[in-house]
Amino acid sequence: xxxxxxxxxxxxxxxxxxxxxxxxxxxxxxxxxxxxxxxxxxxxxxxxxxxxxxxxxxxxxxxxxxxxxxxxxxxxxxxxxx
Numbered sequence: 001x002x003x004x005x006x007x008x009x010x011x012x013x014x015x016x017x018x019x020x021x022x023x024x025x026x027x028x029x030x031x032x033x034x035x036x037x038x039x040x041x042x043x044x045x046x047x048x049x050x051x052x053x054x055x056x057x058x059x060x061x062x063x064x065x066x067x068x069x070x071x072x073x074x075x076x077x078x079x080x081x082x
Contacts, residue, residue, distance in 0.1 A: 023070060026073060027069070052069075
């Protein structure tokens, strides 16, 4: 499911916003290809099911969570994880 940037992601670009936008684009493509929801992916990645929505809406997630999401996504893209 494709999402349009909202809130903090539409403000003047910073490197953090660019990184989040790129991660969310990869995430959206991955989930769209598999028919997964945001919350299903989050559960598979071992994070709270509202994490993706918080990243999209406010950016208020910890760096540790971003790293976990990136690692999980990379593993799932390679077919290592579920």
